Amino acid sequence: MPDIAIRGLVKRFGTVVAVKDLDLEITTGEFVTLLGPSGCGKTTTLRCLAGLEEPDTGEIFFGDRCVFSSTRGVIVPPGKRGIGLVFQSYALWPHMTVFQNVAFGLSKKGLSRAEIRARVQEMLALLGLNGYEGRYPSELSGGQQQRVALARMVVTQPEILLFDEPLSNLDAKLRMTLRAELKRLHGEIGATTVYVTHDQLEALTLSTRIAVMKDGVVQQMGTPQEVYHFPGNLFVAEFMGNPTTNLFPAVVASAGPPARVALKWNPDVPLLLPDSKPLPEGAEVVVNVRPEDMGFSVEPRAGYLPATVYATLPTGAECITYGRLTPGGEEVVLKGPSEEYACLSPNQPFWLGLKRGNVFDAREGTLVTSFGFSPRKGGA
């Protein structure tokens, strides 16, 4: 399986720069997700990899093979790139049965009929499509059609798999099932995979690494853990996580160690960062604490911020609780096991702790330090 290297990739559509000087190194057998809001350039990047879009400048290598170079005038057509593609729309051949759709790519590979039958049946079984061999695409649900599309691509064993939001037309339950199928498939075939989605849960659950994009630029490339717990900048911190993370504007009161940070919404309760590096005194910062990294107490507690419960939203195993800081009323969100949160009800006073998180430079938005993580896993 080849690795993928993208260097200095630029793609413009008229005055819109969809991809801006993008560099990406993807290791052999990795599952890399391009994640970001609508219009950030995910599909364009994937289409450049597939050869469906001609970049303005840059280079793309699959292993040692250059498949695109603006300076050397190389542009390998899609059919010669050794890739498999699955898009959001299924694009099955309507006049062929499920069996014929999946077998089509194999029939060109010189396999015997028995081998083709065996491989198609194995793939259909893997994707829960037993018994559907004789149906036509128009006789299938959206989820079934997408599974046929997956089977059809994977059965030919391409070295590079490219996916563009392949699950986004499916209902939530089916999406989860197919995520598991995709992860197992990738584990079994080990093809280098690039997957496009705007669904962060999908990215977190499937990927070996995630490239978070905004406005055609990669903001951070890292493992799901790194991107989630140690966001490289404020955009990534806010984009990742559901509900959206807590961001507290603050100022560095003393450099430390331990550094002391005064939250603008409540300077009376300083935040101490015992494991932080020294911070520049007086610097404007933003403290990020994920909802599940907030602690609470129903009694006043040293270092905890007074607040009142605004609303509790139990989701079964977990409870999302919105609070308002006292006295200013700024919104804070917490998440944790339902049993722990069962004692809270609206308008009740409670006290909030910032157990672990990150500190960002308020002006640049860049990560300055992280606190409360043990053992330290990278970050600043």
Ligand SMILES: Nc1ncnc2c1ncn2[C@@H]1O[C@H](COP(=O)(O)OP(=O)(O)OP(=O)(O)O)[C@@H](O)[C@H]1O
């Ligand atoms: N064929 C095209 N002609 C003109 N502009 C385009 C074309 N394709 C994409 N764009 C523009 O390029 C930018 C990036 O588009 P792209 O489709 O790559 O975004 P995306 O990240 O895949 O978004 P989504 O999550 O909505 O699919 C957008 O501003 C889009 O409007």
Ligand SMILES: [Mg+2]
């Ligand atoms: Mg897209």
